[in-house]
Amino acid sequence: MLAVEGLDVSIGAVPILRGVDLQVPTGAMCGLIGRNGAGKTTLMRAVMGLLKTQSGRLAFEQDELLPRPGFERARLGVGYMPEDRKLVPALTAEENVMLPVWSTGIENAAERLEWVYGLMPEVKEFRSRPSTSLSGGQQKLVALARALMVGRRLLLLDEPTEGIAPVLARRIVDVLSDLKREGMSVLVAESNDTHLHGLLDRTYVIERGSVRLREEASAA
Numbered sequence: 001m002l003a004v005e006g007l008d009v010s011i012g013a014v015p016i017l018r019g020v021d022l023q024v025p026t027g028a029m030c031g032l033i034g035r036n037g038a039g040k041t042t043l044m045r046a047v048m049g050l051l052k053t054q055s056g057r058l059a060f061e062q063d064e065l066l067p068r069p070g071f072e073r074a075r076l077g078v079g080y081m082p083e084d085r086k087l088v089p090a091l092t093a094e095e096n097v098m099l100p101v102w103s104t105g106i107e108n109a110a111e112r113l114e115w116v117y118g119l120m121p122e123v124k125e126f127r128s129r130p131s132t133s134l135s136g137g138q139q140k141l142v143a144l145a146r147a148l149m150v151g152r153r154l155l156l157l158d159e160p161t162e163g164i165a166p167v168l169a170r171r172i173v174d175v176l177s178d179l180k181r182e183g184m185s186v187l188v189a190e191s192n193d194t195h196l197h198g199l200l201d202r203t204y205v206i207e208r209g210s211v212r213l214r215e216e217a218s219a220a
C-alpha cells in the first residue's frame with residue numbers, strides 16, 4: 001500500500017498541498033480527480049521525490065519514502081508517467097522506454113520489456129521510430145511503457161488520457177484495465193473520471209491542494 005499522511009508541500013513560499021491523506025491499497029486502482037492547478041502533479045512529484053515536502057509521511061509497503069532520494073523510490077518498483085510525457089526527442093521509442101533501466105539499473109530488463117510489449121504490441125511495432133515522429137497519443141503509450149519498466153509494484157499516472165485522440169485515449173484505458181486485471185497498484189490523476197468509469201476502486205477528489213475521498217453512491 002502507498003500511504004500518504006498529512007502531506008504538506010509548498011513551492012517557494014506558496015503552500016500547494018495541505019495535509020493530504022490518501023492510500024492506494026495493494027492491487028487497487030485509485031483515481032485522483034481535480035481540475036487544472038488543483039495539485040495532482042505536485043502530489044505525484046512529491047511521492048516520487050522530485051519535490052521537497054514540508055511535513056507529513058510517505059510510505060510504500062514497509063518502506064518510508066521521505067528519507068530516500070527519488071532514484072531509490074523508483075528502485076522500490078514505483079513508476080511515474082508525467083503529464084507532459086517528457087520523451088527524449090533524439091531517441092527512438094524503445095530507447096525512451098529503456099531510459100529508466102539505464103538510470104536505475106533494473107534487473108531482468110529484457111524480460112520486462114517483452115512483458116510490456118505483450119501489453120502494448122503497438123509500441124513494439126513502432127519501437128525503432130524516432131519519438132518525435134509519433135503522435136501525441138503514441139507518445140503517451142511510450143511514456144506508459146517507460147513507467148512500467150520501473151513500476152513493477154506501483155504506478156503513478158498523471159493525466160494519461162489528456163489531450164490525445166479519443167481512439168488512443170480508449171486504448172490507454174484498455175491497457176489500464178489489463179493492468180488492473182494483473183493486480184497492479186495504480187494512482188491515476190485526471191481532470192475528470194469519464195474515461196475511468198468502472199475502473200476505479202476508490203476515487204479521491206483534489207481541490208486547491210486538499211484531498212478527500214469521494215463516497216461512491218451505493219447501488220440501490
Ligand SMILES: Nc1ncnc2c1ncn2[C@@H]1O[C@H](COP(=O)(O)OP(=O)(O)OP(=O)(O)O)[C@@H](O)[C@H]1O
Binds near residue numbers: 011034039043083
Ligand atoms: N514551479 C511552480 N512555481 C509556483 N507555483 C507552481 C509551480 N508548479 C505548480 N505551481 C502551482 O501549484 C498549483 C498546483 O499545480 P499542479 O501542476 O500540481 O496542478 P495539477 O492539478 O496537476 O494541474 P495541471 O493539470 O494543470 O498540471 C497550481 O496553482 C500551480 O500554479
